[in-house]
Amino acid sequence: MSLLSSAFRHTGRNMLQTWKSQVMTLFTVSLSILIFSFFYLSYFNALHIGQELGDDLRLIVYLDEEPSPPLQEEYRRKIKKFDQVEQIVFVSRQEAFLRFEKQLGDDKDILLDIQQDFLPPSIEVYPIKTLDSLSRIKRFSDYLYTLPGVLKVQYGKDWIERFYSFIQLMRIIVILSGFLLIMTTTFMVAHTIRLTLLSRQRELELLRLVGATDNYIRMPFLFEGAFQGLIGACLGIGALYALYNWIILQFSGSSLFQLFPFSFLPLPIVAVLIVASTLLCSFGSFSSARKTLRL
Amino acid sequence: MEQQEQAPNIIIDLIKVTKLYTPDVHALTDITFSVNKGEMIFLTGRSGAGKTTLLKLISKVETPTKGMVEVDGIDIAKIPRRNLYSLRRKIGMAYQDFKLLPERTVAANIAVSMEVVYRKNSFIIKRTRELLEQLGLQSKINTPAAELSRGEQQRVAIARAVANYPEIILADEPTGNLDAETTGRVMSLFHDLHQQGATLLIATHDMSIYNDQHRVIQLEFGQQNSYQASGSDISTQATNY
Numbered sequence A: 001m002s003l004l005s006s007a008f009r010h011t012g013r014n015m016l017q018t019w020k021s022q023v024m025t026l027f028t029v030s031l032s033i034l035i036f037s038f039f040y041l042s043y044f045n046a047l048h049i050g051q052e053l054g055d056d057l058r059l060i061v062y063l064d065e066e067p068s069p070p071l072q073e074e075y076r077r078k079i080k081k082f083d084q085v086e087q088i089v090f091v092s093r094q095e096a097f098l099r100f101e102k103q104l105g106d107d108k109d110i111l112l113d114i115q116q117d118f119l120p121p122s123i124e125v126y127p128i129k130t131l132d133s134l135s136r137i138k139r140f141s142d143y144l145y146t147l148p149g150v151l152k153v154q155y156g157k158d159w160i161e162r163f164y165s166f167i168q169l170m171r172i173i174v175i176l177s178g179f180l181l182i183m184t185t186t187f188m189v190a191h192t193i194r195l196t197l198l199s200r201q202r203e204l205e206l207l208r209l210v211g212a213t214d215n216y217i218r219m220p221f222l223f224e225g226a227f228q229g230l231i232g233a234c235l236g237i238g239a240l241y242a243l244y245n246w247i248i249l250q251f252s253g254s255s256l257f258q259l260f261p262f263s264f265l266p267l268p269i270v271a272v273l274i275v276a277s278t279l280l281c282s283f284g285s286f287s288s289a290r291k292t293l294r295l
Numbered sequence B: 001m002e003q004q005e006q007a008p009n010i011i012i013d014l015i016k017v018t019k020l021y022t023p024d025v026h027a028l029t030d031i032t033f034s035v036n037k038g039e040m041i042f043l044t045g046r047s048g049a050g051k052t053t054l055l056k057l058i059s060k061v062e063t064p065t066k067g068m069v070e071v072d073g074i075d076i077a078k079i080p081r082r083n084l085y086s087l088r089r090k091i092g093m094a095y096q097d098f099k100l101l102p103e104r105t106v107a108a109n110i111a112v113s114m115e116v117v118y119r120k121n122s123f124i125i126k127r128t129r130e131l132l133e134q135l136g137l138q139s140k141i142n143t144p145a146a147e148l149s150r151g152e153q154q155r156v157a158i159a160r161a162v163a164n165y166p167e168i169i170l171a172d173e174p175t176g177n178l179d180a181e182t183t184g185r186v187m188s189l190f191h192d193l194h195q196q197g198a199t200l201l202i203a204t205h206d207m208s209i210y211n212d213q214h215r216v217i218q219l220e221f222g223q224q225n226s227y228q229a230s231g232s233d234i235s236t237q238a239t240n241y
């Protein structure tokens, strides 16, 4: 008889005896995991969409005068002071005109009478495509506007900013639901463990009388918590996978998913979720056993 | 150090032990005696004299109000809770109220004391069979403890106490519910264990189970009176309060 095998036997016995509350706990744990991982899945996919949209995202800073090379350096320095950027490109009046001409294509005749320097020079700033810097894009634009010689700052489309604030919101929801997950699972697990403990108080007292160590007494409860966390997480993620497949099926005809691929959580994230839930529930049961048994 | 002052073969040492149950029940008053390794001692006295209390003090189920209890040279009051198991493993106690797990089988009840010290399954099965045979309970091996008669429960409690060959066996009224033949079985089990070197302290009302050779400690109103069963007092330490 090793510590482990007898702990496993005790765990099995405990769980059979309190199976009703075990089922309740499993249900709560899997539901919390499902809610959390559903939000996380949405967030995860939204991030991907964000990355694709981000490709044509840039800030255009119109200047009143062509900057000289030292002034260009100065602008570069000031831009980098606010945030790291991927790239800064200076566009002269001439270049702007040529681009415009190209854009007009066959209609470029209308430009014949016009001076080649009617377009203002500009700086194109490509921000780094991380969520953080993208979510600051409005503030970035406001900052750029305060630089000397700036006429106007233009950036992408308004809805990109809105999209990113949506992602911000998603992030808050994910964090909150994660918090909720932690609270409910640890509470529920601690609660069932407490029930088990109380229903077995006599036996635990006897174990102590005949010379059981604290670990011998505690271990089954640790296993019980770990088991609930593990099975609960697997059930919750299983349910999410079913939900995911259902969504895919519902929208299989629409072009939405051709535009934005909707993928399931990658395996490492699934693994992290399961491990985290297992650890969390073990912790919940352990601390509950500690308190109830006053070990 | 008090440990070094002791004779090396003293295994249980009580020094001026007093136990008060709140508010004012004087269960034991100034009890002092020592038990040598390998001794078999009987503890007698009227109901309410404090026999059970005394045994509980030795296994630290209760703590003395005053005085000191040493087991194996260690002041048991100083054993921290997390190390209590080391004391409890030295001692096998058969409780007066048995403390069996009613819904578990006889075999499971006996196995508990061996499981907690991680005995192999084969050992547990062999030892359980052996004890049940010796105590005449073979046919009850898979019966839930709740379905046993009191006498049967008593024997299961005894089997659990001795199963793991503890150094010290504390038996509280081990024959209280038994007929003469079964009492004989229990006592022969105790004598075997005594032969093998165990120290036994047996609380009893049953004068038939001890004889002239045994040391007897008699408790009266929580005070003690020890004598060789023949009647010649070897030490009388009754004190007044």
Ligand SMILES: Nc1ncnc2c1ncn2[C@@H]1O[C@H](COP(=O)(O)OP(=O)(O)OP(=O)(O)O)[C@@H](O)[C@H]1O
Binding pocket: B021, B022, B025, B026, B027, B045, B046, B047, B048, B049, B050, B051, B052, B053, B054, B096
């Ligand atoms: N937990 C307790 N709380 C209060 N008083 C107690 C408690 N346990 C025992 N007592 C009292 O202490 C005294 C001694 O009790 P104890 O059980 O030690 O007697 P005993 O000698 O074992 O009696 P018996 O032969 O009937 O088993 C009794 O007066 C009893 O009422």
Ligand SMILES: [Mg+2]
Binding pocket: B051, B052, B053, B096, B172
């Ligand atoms: Mg008693």
